[in-house]
Amino acid sequence: MKRAAIVSPLRTPVGKFGGGLKSMPVEELGAIVARAVVERAGLDPARIDDVIFAQSYMNGETPCTGRWVALQAGFPIEVPGMQLDRRCGGGLQAVATAAMMVQTGAADVVMAGGVESMSNVEYYTTGMRWGTRAGSANLYDRLDRGRERSQPEARFGSISGMIETAENLARDYDITREDSDAFAVRSHIRAAAGWKKGLFSDEIVAVKVPQRRGDPVVVDCDEGVRGDATIEGFAGFNSIVRDGVVTAANACQQNDAASACLVVAEDKLHELGLEPSAWLVGWAAAGCEPSHMGIGPVPAVQKLLARTGLKFDQMDLIELNEAFACQALACVKGWGSSMDELEDRLNVNGSGISLGHPVGATGVRIMTTLLHELKRRRARYGLETMCIGGGQGIAAIFERV
Secondary structure (H helix, E strand, O other), X not given: OOOEEEEEEEEOOOEEOOOOOOOOOHHHHHHHHHHHHHHHHOOOHHHOOEEEEEOOOOOOOOOOHHHHHHHHOOOOOOOOEEEEOEOEOHHHHHHHHHHHHHHOOOOOEEEEEEEEEHHHOOEEOOOOOOOOOOOOOOOEEHHHHHHHOOXXXXXXXXXXXXXXXXXXXXXXXXXXXXXXXXXXXHHHHHHHHHHHOOOOHHHEOOEEEOOOOOOOEEEOOOOOOOOOOOHHHHOOOOOOOOOOOOOOOOEOOOEEEEEEEEEEEHHHHHHHOOOEEEEEEEEEEEEOOHHHHHXXXXXXXXXXXXHHOOXXXXXXXXXXXXXXXXXXXXXXXXXXXXXXXXXXOEOEOEOOOOOOOOXXXXXXXXXXXXXXXXXXXXXXXXXEEEEEOOOEEEEXXXXXX
16 A cells, blocks of 8 residues: 655644633634645645544534535635544544545545634533423533543443543552652643743644734643643642542643644655655554543554554654543553653653643644654654543554655
């Protein structure tokens, strides 16, 4: 099969929940990064065969997100689009799906991306279509409801949310509150250092947020990074579950952002004048017990390494989404490794705890940061992996061109 090249990976800044990007609808966030990708690549958007965007909290306001983004970006109406959802792994799945299309000859150029505006996730009801006979109708918060209903309760029992799954891993893998706080501080300090050094500048597309009066406000940096994070400060946060390890400080954020890239068939790169950043070597998804969803990267990585014939030690950089600090540390143990061994390879510029976790956009956000760091280090292989609500993991290996 043809090799699939990653071209022009970019992302918006990651906005805090209710922060600077809260007034930006998902179609506009996606369109901003989509336009920037084709502009950076120097590609006529008419050459794009399809647009695939992940979104985990899709609703009726922007159905079929990929099509919406393509139209909002001003692409020719002949360019089709679609939406997919693998929860936290959706963005990476968009890249993998695009790669399969170009590898098999079904397409030459596909835009793959993800977008999420968690600030704009709606409340909804399921009981009003045919009316209620009496009493009140429930109004659900889709953010909370989506986490609670990630698996069939009849089969797996009641799981109150993702925090419960993280606490299960903390117990099973003997992860302490102190371990978790230290990992969270590490994430923030590394992300802050990356911003101070200008490491994110090449991957960021600034967002101009319109105001009712006056000029737009420009959002050009990740809003959730705490450069002053300390273990002592984080120790002051109360655990969310009594006697637990998860706190608001050592868990990922809720965020708004978009990210995208072009996935291009190898034999079309020269014709289109495109410069690839990396090849997608392979990818794999795996299931795990929903109540322990955070361990998903362990079987996913094992499956991927077996499929590609590569070794864990060959990975120059490893990006593990930080859904929770204790979850990330459990995965490190599950890989048979330690933080001391991975200190210089794992999440070297922070991740979900510091940079944020805009669910549908995270997979391409992580890939974007990873590929830019591979280029700076002139390294070869990068591994990206994430846990997924409902009991899944996804992983992919990229090779720098």
